[in-house]
Amino acid sequence: MTQPLSMYQAFVPGVSNTLQALSQVLAKGAAHCEARKIDPSAFLQSRLFPDMFPLVKQVQIACDMAKGGVARLAGFDNPKFDDNETTFAELQVRIERTLAFIRSVSPEQIDGSEGKVITLTLPSRTLEFTGQQYLTTFVIPNVYFHATTAYNLLRQGGVEVGKRDFLGG
Amino acid sequence: MTQPLSMYQAFVPGVSNTLQALSQVLAKGAAHCEARKIDPSAFLQSRLFPDMFPLVKQVQIACDMAKGGVARLAGFDNPKFDDNETTFAELQVRIERTLAFIRSVSPEQIDGSEGKVITLTLPSRTLEFTGQQYLTTFVIPNVYFHATTAYNLLRQGGVEVGKRDFLGG
Numbered sequence: 323m324t325q326p327l328s329m330y331q332a333f334v335p336g337v338s339n340t341l342q343a344l345s346q347v348l349a350k351g352a353a354h355c356e357a358r359k360i361d362p363s364a365f366l367q368s369r370l371f372p373d374m375f376p377l378v379k380q381v382q383i384a385c386d387m388a389k390g391g392v393a394r395l396a397g398f399d400n401p402k403f404d405d406n407e408t409t410f411a412e413l414q415v416r417i418e419r420t421l422a423f424i425r426s427v428s429p430e431q432i433d434g435s436e437g438k439v440i441t442l443t444l445p446s447r448t449l450e451f452t453g454q455q456y457l458t459t460f461v462i463p464n465v466y467f468h469a470t471t472a473y474n475l476l477r478q479g480g481v482e483v484g485k486r487d488f489l490g491g
Numbered sequence: 492m493t494q495p496l497s498m499y500q501a502f503v504p505g506v507s508n509t510l511q512a513l514s515q516v517l518a519k520g521a522a523h524c525e526a527r528k529i530d531p532s533a534f535l536q537s538r539l540f541p542d543m544f545p546l547v548k549q550v551q552i553a554c555d556m557a558k559g560g561v562a563r564l565a566g567f568d569n570p571k572f573d574d575n576e577t578t579f580a581e582l583q584v585r586i587e588r589t590l591a592f593i594r595s596v597s598p599e600q601i602d603g604s605e606g607k608v609i610t611l612t613l614p615s616r617t618l619e620f621t622g623q624q625y626l627t628t629f630v631i632p633n634v635y636f637h638a639t640t641a642y643n644l645l646r647q648g649g650v651e652v653g654k655r656d657f658l659g660g
Contacts, residue, residue: 326495339628370646434495436496463635485636
């Protein structure tokens with residue numbers, strides 16, 4: 323008998339899977355740079371358009387959206403990670419730290435947060451959500467947006483990965 | 492009192508919101524082509540890398556992932572949409588048709604599908620999921636992957652949109 327979907331189940335397995343897959347995609351990016359004599363730090367600064375964030379920032383935000391989602395829904399302190407990665411390997415470490423944080427939270431600590439009031443103060447505006455709205459219309463879209471954009475930057479840079487690498491498994 | 496999260500609530504509001512936002516982003520793409528005298532059909536064929544799908548296909552797949560997800564979880568016939576769009580307006584119609592299909596399904600028709608066996612036969616392999624796995628590790632990642640890639644193509648082509656347009660609201 324399958325359990326009913328919960329906030330934890332709707333969030334953690336899919337997002338963890340995607341971050342793990344992104345780490346493997348980054349490993350292929352590192353190998354590509356090695357083989358083609360490309361400076362990895364130049365690749366990490368690549369952008370799809372001049373006013374978009376570079377690759378390094380896409381990975382950082384994908385991680386931070388997942389981390390912040392878990393912290394806010396569970397009512398935990400949101401650990402601050404420095405944005406100082408300059409190599410693919412360092413970005414993989416950031417993903418690993420993010421996954422370790424996600425794994426430190428039990429289902430019971432997130433489940434039942436559907437109606438919890440979540441207030442986000444952004445530079446330009448304040449957003450107020452229920453926990454359910456926050457998860458389904460902010461956290462999940464943002465994690466996938468930034469993970470996909472990171473993947474697209476690697477893809478555009480010639481790294482040989484496909485959709486199956488993005489999905490993982 | 493907020494209801495517990497359900498398969499419907501984890502899927503439909505977020506994905507519908509994203510498809511609606513994508514339609515608005517496409518409208519801005521159409522206006523951009525008009526203002527800059529760009530042939531819209533050329534823009535719809537743009538790609539981030541030669542072996543990636545073009546913009547038109549990214550939008551088609553984003554719609555089809557949402558449509559197929561609803562159909563399979565609800566046990567409905569999956570309506571076939573022809574892949575024949577050549578303008579931004581036609582892609583907006585496809586999104587509208589997809590949203591109409593999604594709205595035709597009631598929560599009761601999707602809820603409780605967590606344990607339903609979903610088998611997908613792809614050209615290269617067969618995937619078997621529970622309904623919950625299918626939703627959280629296949630449908631949702633795929634909808635966001637293709638919606639983000641469509642957005643990224645418009646962004647790279649100079650359309651003035653931002654993250655807020657992607658998220659909608």
